[in-house]
Amino acid sequence: xxxxxxxxxxxxxxxxxxxxxxxxxxxxxxxxxxxxxxxxxxxxxxxxxxxxxxxxxxxxxxxxxxxxxxxxxxxxxxxxxxxxxxxxxxxxxxxxxxxxxxxxxxxxxxxxxxxxxxxxxxxxxxxxxxxxxxxxxxxxxxxxxxxxxxxxxxxxxxxxxxxxxxxxxxxxxxxxxxxxxxxxxxxxxxxxxxxxxxxxxxxxxxxxxxxxxxxxxxxxxxxxxxxxxxxxxxxxxxxxxxxxxxxxxxxxxxxxxxxxxxxxxxxxxxxxxxxxxxxxxxxxxxxxxxxxxxxxxxxxxxxxxxxxxxxxxxxxxxxxxxxxxxxxxxxxxxxxxxxxxxxxxxxxxxxxxxxxxxxxxxxxxxxxxxxxxxxxxxxxxxxxxxxxxxxxxxxxxxxxxxxxxxxxxxxxxxxxxxxxxxxxxxxxxxxxxxxxxxxxxxxxxxxxxxxxxxxxxxxxxx
Numbered sequence: 094x095x096x097x098x099x100x101x102x103x104x105x106x107x108x109x110x111x112x113x114x115x116x117x118x119x120x121x122x123x124x125x126x127x128x129x130x131x132x133x134x135x136x137x138x139x140x141x142x143x144x145x146x147x148x149x150x151x152x153x154x155x156x157x158x159x160x161x162x163x164x165x166x167x168x169x170x171x172x173x174x175x176x177x178x179x180x181x182x183x184x185x186x187x188x189x190x191x192x193x194x195x196x197x198x199x200x201x202x203x204x205x206x207x208x209x210x211x212x213x214x215x216x217x218x219x220x221x222x223x224x225x226x227x228x229x230x231x232x233x234x235x236x237x238x239x240x241x242x243x244x245x246x247x248x249x250x251x252x253x254x255x256x257x258x259x260x261x262x263x264x265x266x267x268x269x270x271x272x273x274x275x276x277x278x279x280x281x282x283x284x285x286x287x288x289x290x291x292x293x294x295x296x297x298x299x300x301x302x303x304x305x306x307x308x309x310x311x312x313x314x315x316x317x318x319x320x321x322x323x324x325x326x327x328x329x330x331x332x333x334x335x336x337x338x339x340x341x342x343x344x345x346x347x348x349x350x351x352x353x354x355x356x357x358x359x360x361x362x363x364x365x366x367x368x369x370x371x372x373x374x375x376x377x378x379x380x381x382x383x384x385x386x387x388x389x390x391x392x393x394x395x396x397x398x399x400x401x402x403x404x405x406x407x408x409x410x411x412x413x414x415x416x417x418x419x420x421x422x423x424x425x426x427x428x429x430x431x432x433x434x435x436x437x438x439x440x441x442x443x444x445x446x447x448x449x450x451x452x453x454x455x456x457x458x459x460x461x462x463x464x465x466x467x468x469x470x471x472x473x474x475x476x477x478x479x480x481x482x483x484x485x486x487x488x489x490x491x492x493x494x495x496x497x498x499x500x501x502x503x504x505x506x507x508x509x510x511x512x513x514x515x516x517x518x519x520x521x522x523x524x525x526x527x528x529x530x531x532x533x534x535x536x537x538x539x540x541x542x543x544x545x546x547x548x549x550x551x552x553x554x555x
Contacts (some may be wrong), residue, residue, distance in 0.1 A: 094119045094246050095145075097190060097254070100167045104187055104250045106172040107149045107446065111181020114150035115172075116249040119163075120429040123206065128453045129217045129236040132225075135212075141201050144429035147172050150182040151549045155411050157432035188252035198377050201260050202290040203361060215236050216264070216292060220301040223373035224268045226306035227448065230312065233269040234305075236284075240289065242389050247389035255389040261380070261534060262291045263523065266301050270308035277497070279307025279464075284523035284534065286381040291378070300505065304495025307464055314495035317484060317551030323454055323459035324501065324547040325487060330465050330522030332537035335370065336440050337470040338477040338505025343372075343397050343413035344423070346434040346529060352473045354506045362405045364509045367445050370398035372407055374422060374438035380523040381439040381536040388424040388433060395439075398509075409435040434530045441538030445515025449541045454490040460499060460549055461485040461492055468501075475505035478550075500550035508544055516541035 100117055106268040107115035121143045145168060146159040160167060205213075215217035217236045221461050224234045240535035241261040248254045263284030270277050281300045285291040326334065339355075355363065364370070374392030383392045386408050396404050408416065409424035412435055425436035453461070461484060468479030481499040485492050521538035 094244070095163060099168065099189065100192070100248050101190060102165065103147065103168045103172045104248065106169050107147055107176050108184045108187065108250060109173065110176040110179045111177060111184055112149040112151045112179045113185035114250055115185070115450040116148040116247070116388070117391060118148070118429055120144055121244040121247040124162060124239070124241045125205065127214055127238040129221055131233070134214055136246045138431070142428065143305060146429040147175055148432065149179055150411060150414070151179045151192045153414060154179065155432070157427050157470060167542050178234055185250055185498050187250050190248055191252055191255040193253065193255040193389070195255060198375055199260070199382060199383055199384070201424050202287040203288040204242070205260065205262060205289045206242060208289045213292070216297070220264065220266050220297045222268060222378050223297055223301040224305040227302055228270065228309045230272050230303050230309055232271040232272045235267040237265040239263045245387070247387070249389070253389045254537055255385060257384050259329070259383065260288055261288065262287055262289060263380070264292055264295060266304045268305040268308045270305070270312050272312050275312050277311035279304040279310045282523060285378050286380060286382045287378045298347065310495050311483060311497050314497040317460070317496035317499040317549065319549055319551040320550050322548050323543060323545055324549065325456060325459060325461045325541065326465070326539070327463045327542045328516065328518050328538070328540050329520040330524065330552045331462065332396045332522065332536060332539035333465050333468070333524065334477065334479055334501065335505065335509065335539065336437065336526070336535070336537040338470060338475050339370070339509055340372070340437050340440045341470070341472045341528065342505065343406050344477055345408040346435070346506065347472055348406050349412040349415040354475050358403050359405065359422060361513060362401050363404050363506065364398055364401040365512055366401045367515045368398060368401050368509065368512050369396065369443040370440070371443055372423070372437050372440045376439050379536050380534050381390060381437070383438065385411065386422045387426045388420065388422045390420055390422040390424065392422040392438060395423065407435045407437060413518055415506050425530060425533050427533060431531040436528060436533055437535050439521060439536035439538065441519065441521060441536070442515065442540065442542060445518045447514045449516050449518055451485060452516055452541055452543050453492060455514070456487045456490060456543065458494070461487045462499065462501065470482040470505070470508060477505055478502050496551070498551055502548040502550050508547060511545045513540055513545045514543035
């Protein structure tokens with residue numbers, strides 16, 4: 094993207110005032126987005142974003158700047174301005190750049206930019222039709238298509254020089270059902286680090302049908318009881334609770350500053366023996382996967398909790414200094430506009446030995462959270478509050494009536510301790526995660542699990 098000689102000069106200029114490490118992140122991104130609403134293409138956006146981020150370390154001081162000026166003069170000026178914030182001693186050493194070859198772990202069969210817009214919108218219309226025809230009470234369908242190609246180049250003063258291309262594809266469907274004054278919605282949004290072949294292979298009858306089914310099912314659901322109950326959380330996107338309430342607490346962004354309940358607890362039991370919690374950025378074509386992270390490190394499988402014992406954290410290069418540790422290939426950023434930090438990729442609870450049928454049959458009374466909605470969490474404490482999109486009462490080992498208005502309230506670390514069943518049906522769900530370094534594609538996942546007690550907020554006492 095930019096001549097190697099210019100990159101070397103920029104890295105050297107960034108260390109002129111005493112920095113001991115410098116890095117350049119170059120990004121060239123293309124994106125296409127279509128939105129279908131009320132049966133019509135409501136929005137069509139195609140764009141390109143190009144920019145360069147420059148980062149400097151001096152001990153435990155970090156400086157970050159970015160620019161859209163890719164001329165040598167502009168880049169040198171940006172590096173020198175950033176360097177002025179460094180009050181160091183002797184300048185760090187610049188090692189010769191050696192280009193690393195990236196072995197792609199994601200098979201891309203059909204680049205989205207080679208596909209006609211008409212083909213993309215035809216699939217959107219098909220999803221719209223499936224959802225609308227599910228039930229006459231479906232009053233509105235919203236379909237969003239996204240594809241993205243992100244080309245990156247990462248180089249640093251330690252000699253790293255690596256390039257990569259990331260391809261993302263996603264189709265999101267939201268259905269609204271109405272009857273009288275009652276209005277309910279359902280959502281499904283599969284995505285992958287893959288080409289257009291992922292979109293073409295989607296079972297639209299399943300995904301669009303499920304979005305519509307959830308909306309219709311919840312129309313006349315009973316009010317959810319409030320209290321403390323056993324809660325069965327289904328697989329796939331059910332993993333969002335532990336992503337938010339525990340996963341962020343295992344990122345070095347929080348751990349390095351002791352702003353996490355998991356800080357300084359390596360080797361301690363933090364969950365029952367049946368719980369193993371993993372972040373794996375190497376899963377082929379998964380939405381949260383990468384060949385390399387945004388510091389140029391190869392992604393890897395990081396076992397965070399193994400059989401209930403805390404084994405490790407997700408660590409980026411800067412926080413590795415604070416922690417006297419090694420990076421784990423977990424540094425990510427939304428774009429060149431963001432300073433990278435430790436973030437999750439595909440984070441999930443590993444499968445156990447229980448079957449979903451056994452988990453339900455062994456529950457005398459509780460709540461079955463089939464599809465999770467959005468929520469809030471305090472990263473420093475792990476306290477969370479999550480809405481449930483689709484929920485049911487479980488009684489005498491059987492799934493009974495649907496209930497709406499369910500909210501799960503608790504503390505991530507404490508809830509983790511209360512997991513008493515882990516199923517054998519692991520699945521992943523695609524989502525977007527927002528944190529210090531922006532909004533990123535991530536997978537959350539788990540098999541069906543049961544938590545022996547969670548506070549359930551509802552509008553009905555029982």
